[in-house]
Amino acid sequence: MGKQPLAKKAEIVDKVRSLLQASQMVLVIDYKGLTVAEMDQLRAELRKSDSVCMVVKNTLMRRAIADQKAWAGIIPFLAGPTAFILIRGDISAALKAYQDFAKQTKKTEFRGAGIEGLSLTLEQAKAIAELPPKEVLMAQVAGSLKSVATGLAVGLNAVPTQVARGIHEIPASLGRAIRAIADKEAA
Template structure:
């Protein structure tokens, strides 16, 4: 019994550490998944710097007990849950989950938590539909580059226009 209690305490400590590093979490009903499928989901999420933990709801409840901003998550702690803890890019983590779900058709997105606010599965899907951070950066860089190009062309045109104006004035003076 003492070993089991120590094991549970280790799991809670690990979960606390993961929760402390996460900016978002979402909860997935994983019932019916094989070990290989859960491993596949974990591998897909790893690319987005996210961790998928399958653990008992009571252990997750203990892990978030001292963190007020995580308390709304307790509403989702029913049934068989896998917890996806997202460190950096929520959009890419949700996209990775959606691709997995499309391939397996065995899981259900229950909801999630972002900055202390409970999110429905529809709200999570909307986050997944947003462009990735890399795409947004590329779009912003493209827009800035376009403005800079137009500005450079405009600045280059000023001396040319001035030279044409001076030439026209000198031609009128000569005539």
């Protein structure tokens, strides 16, 4: 890329910032050797999972993430020819689309990923992609909390019931004991 006017660079930085704010994860890849047609193919596949692939100068990306701690994890990967996959939708679908593309072309290399200020390897990104969606996790936690509360309520309800049974049993036991003593003295 040649020299760009300062206003154009500021516009690019603003666009990247707005895309980052809507993203859940960023994959950093080396696109060296990819043709325009191959990049278009990758972009088309990523669009299906509500993701964007863009080539941005590393210095402009540094400016875009300078005040955003959530993306500090990608800083170590900003060197050489870099493309960024900004995942807004389904992380696992986007990661699978990229992996399938990488296997097919054998020209791109995964450098790393960033999420919530962390740097991730490919294996770590895959592990996150395999997690169920946030809504499902929240439902699972709520279900667990409900079962704990239900168990506690049943347990607390059982205590007075057992005390009442014990109190009811005392006179009956006392009556049997007195009858046994009386029968013993009578004999």
